[in-house]
Amino acid sequence: MFDACSNKMTEPCYSKNPDNGIAISSIIRAFHCPRQYFFYKDIPSKPAIEYSICKLVSCAEESATEEELWKTLHLIHPEISEDKRNFLRDCLMAMEHAPVRPWTETDIVVRSERAGIHGLLDKYHAQTGEYTLTRCTTAPKNGCWAEDAIRTAALLLCIEEAGAVKTPGMNIEYVRSGIIRYYEPTPKDRRRVLHLIQQVKEIEDGEFPHKPLNPPCSRCRFSDRCAQNAPRRLSFLFKK
Structure with missing residues (x-):
């Protein structure tokens, strides 16, 4: 929660039961393709090593060396391969x-x-009330990627609910590009978040979603399971 006088985040903003609800990462998956989310939703996942590297670089002290950060990465990801050191560098x-x-x-x-x-939320600065999203993708030529606009809008929905102080936007760190951009979500971004939440709920209830207008089929591992005119109920998967 926010203290309106000090503009600081206080304890109630934290989730006591983060598994009770829809993860923002699920919203992003559904944004790319609702059918992809349908197939991915029950597959265990873990954070990408590239994200851990970008997060570590973003939060590192100025005096931190490559060797020190590499040792830290080995503690976080014991299985990390040597070729990821070039990404860190x-x-x-x-x-x-x-x-x-x-x-x-x-x-x-x-x-x-x-x-x-x-x-x-990747970073919060109590003195300024500043929020930061850390990304492991390269930066677009202008602004931010569409999925990051949705991430920002979704995170701000959570932050705003914690108190009366409204925050118009947040920083987005594109670590691989060395670029930091400030983005204020538009009403369109917020509408998309709400629409995606509804889509995810319907999928979790057993709906098999329609294929979007521009689906990422060429790079989707589930393309062979995704028929153009598939039935819309989950029950069809169990028919003999």
């Missing part, structure tokens, strides 16, 4: 002169009871 070089956003807290689970969603 590239990120450090990209962020060398970037205006890295300050933070006092990191990896904060936030939620919206009204929207029924929860997600992970």
Whole structure:
């Protein structure tokens, strides 16, 4: 929750039961393709090593060396392969002169009871009330990627519910590019979030979603299971 006088985040903003609701990552998967979410939803997943590297670089002290960060990565991901060290080196070089956003807290689970969603806020700075999203993709030429606009809108829905102080936007760190952009979600972004929440709920209830207008079929591992005119109820999967 926010203290309206100090503009600081206080304890009630944290999720006590983050599994009770829809993860923002699920919304993003459904944004790319609702059918892809349908097939992916029951497959266990874990954070990408590239994300861990970008997050570590983003939160590292200025004096931190590549060797120190590499040792830390081995503690986080004991299975990390040596070839990821080049990715770490590239990120450090990209962020060398970037205006890295300050933070006092990191990896904060936030939620919206009204929207029924929860997600992970990468960085929060108590003194300024500043929020930051850390990404492991390269930056677009202008603004932010569509999925990051949705992430930002969803996170702000959670943050705003915690108190009366409204925050118009947040920073997005594109660590691989060494670029930090500030983005304020539009009403369109918020509408898309609400629509995606409804889509995910319907899929969780057994709906087999329609194929979107521009589906990512060419790079989808489930393309062979995704028929153009498939029935809309989950029960068809169990018919003999």
